[in-house]
């Protein structure tokens with residue numbers, strides 16, 4: 001709670017400069033309020049207007065929102081469009097084919113510019129190649145690729161032919177990849193030989209081969225490989241194809257397939273409060289509308305902007321603010337292959353200066369780690385770089401602490417760039433609560449106010465509104481176009497997880513706790529209220545890590561909790577009971593390292609516990625429920641003040657309190 005308390009005490013207000021307000025798309029608070037009022041007055045009319053202005057429809061919609069099958073809402077249902085046409089063709093048709101779509105900077109610093117015309121040709125060729133391999137509308141294609149132009153081409157090519165893509169982050173293990181391919185029913189997999197990160201080549205194709213060999217995904221008839229490094233890979237004749245070879249054989253025109261607005265553009269897996277990740281299903285029309293609209297509003301996009309979102313295409317941020325949002329509005333964006341610390345911790349600042357980036361969007365965790373390195377070494381301090389091109393900064397993925405906010409504002413933004421602290425989720429498709437750079441006075445640590453049309457509120461456990469100043473559960477009261485449509489193959493999980501009966505069955509439950517400021521009504525996010533951790537802006541289910549640990553033959557029982565961490569926001573702490581006796585000393589250290597590696601193999605390196613504690617047992621209630629609150633206190637190293645009289649063996653608290 002300490003971060004929240006400091007935000008609540010935060011009284012500094014940073015109003016946008018007159019110049020920023022004057023040139024902005026949403027110029028001043030009155031303009032913001034007018035848009036909110038328009039949505040209040042005529043909700044469907046408001047969204048219909050935006051959908052007509054922002055997207056090009058092959059067949060115009062006549063229906064806007066259909067609530068008859070709530071909570072399975074539909075938007076613009078009888079309209080037809082194609083996401084790739086909206087991202088590429090229409091800009092070329094408008095005479096902007098020579099505009100740079102992507103400035104790609106490789107790990108080693110090599111820069112490649114790709115124009116809208118080039119990108120359209122590459123996407124078309126690859127879409128034709130997919131079609132030739134039998135991929136058709138409605139098929140699911142899994143993408144397991146590095147940050148690359150080819151990754152964007154793969155996503156756009158699927159969209160072009162109406163195939164639904166499911167991108168799996170390149171840091172996930174073969175087991176995670178296998179589970180996702182099986183669950184989504186993939187017919188094809190697009191991957192790369194290797195990925196380059198921080199000067200090191202890391203395998204992808206070999207991991208993909210392992211995932212395919214695990215079984216359950218026999219429907220995958222084609223594996224298409226982008227040659228990134230030329231490293232050695234195994235090859236399955238007939239099944240495997242090089243992306244460049246099959247693309248070169250094709251024509252550079254491919255008619256975009258119009259799909260219904262509700263057609264699933266993609267499925268993206270995210271962690272929830274059970275052991276298995278859920279496939280968040282997004283639509284085409286509503287999703288694309290919001291990805292594009294928020295580019296215009298939140299990032300105040302202007303024709304001369306150079307936009308840079310540092311997220312990976314494996315996460316929702318990379319979908320909405322790399323693969324779709326910027327392209328749909330015809331922006332020029334930087335796409336970066338590497339890591340912020342290679343060749344040194346000045347890499348982001350160097351790239352901003354080099355590419356004259358105007359709008360920069362990154363995660364608090366990256367900022368926090370770069371602060372440490374910049375303060376230790378002037379050479380990699382943002383002040384050593386010319387960052388005068390910047391005009392707007394953004395953050396996403398986790399709460400930003402006021403200290404990091406102010407550092408970012410002063411040292412990166414030179415006290416002139418508004419920071420948009422954007423609260424949203426995989427499920428929301430795009431920004432939900434965020435400042436508008438030319439309107440909203442900023443308070444460090446607060447994501448401020450909902451975007452026009454987004455009916456966010458805070459309620460208690462029964463779904464009743466709570467007054468400002470009182471913490472509660474963050475909900476959205478009305479459906480919005482880019483919202484999750486379903487949990488792939490699990491409609492019941494969608495219904496009960498996001499529209500729980502306890503809250504009345506109609507409120508969208510975000511899973512976050514929040515509080516609104518008494519005076520301004522500004523929202524501050526207090527973190528997850530379910531068993532989901534946020535490590536470096538990545539969502540991890542505690543149950544998922546527990547399942548991975550107990551899958552190890554040595555482990556009898558495991559419980560995982562989060563602990564606040566200065567850099568990563570939260571850190572994973574695992575309490576483990578082994579089948580054999582409790583290890584001590586060097587043996588315990590070795591076993592902890594083995595278990596860490598095991599979790600890395602089972603899920604991916606991001607899920608590795610930072611801290612592992614061994615006990616003879618876990619603290620449980622009489623009914624056998626693990627006392628997680630107690631474990632959270634132990635993880636933080638706090639003194640136990642709770643009543644522990646019901647514990648069978650209070651001595652285990654001493655064991656579990658011991659760090660290795």
Ligand code: PRX
Pocket residue numbers: 270316317395396397398399400421422423424425426427447510511512525527528534537538539
């Ligand atoms: O807890 C909130 C946190 O990240 C969660 C969503 O995670 P994910 O679906 O992986 O999407 C991350 C990128 C959109 C939320 O439930 N979160 C996201 N943005 C913020 C945030 N917490 C505080 N402030 C934010 N700006």
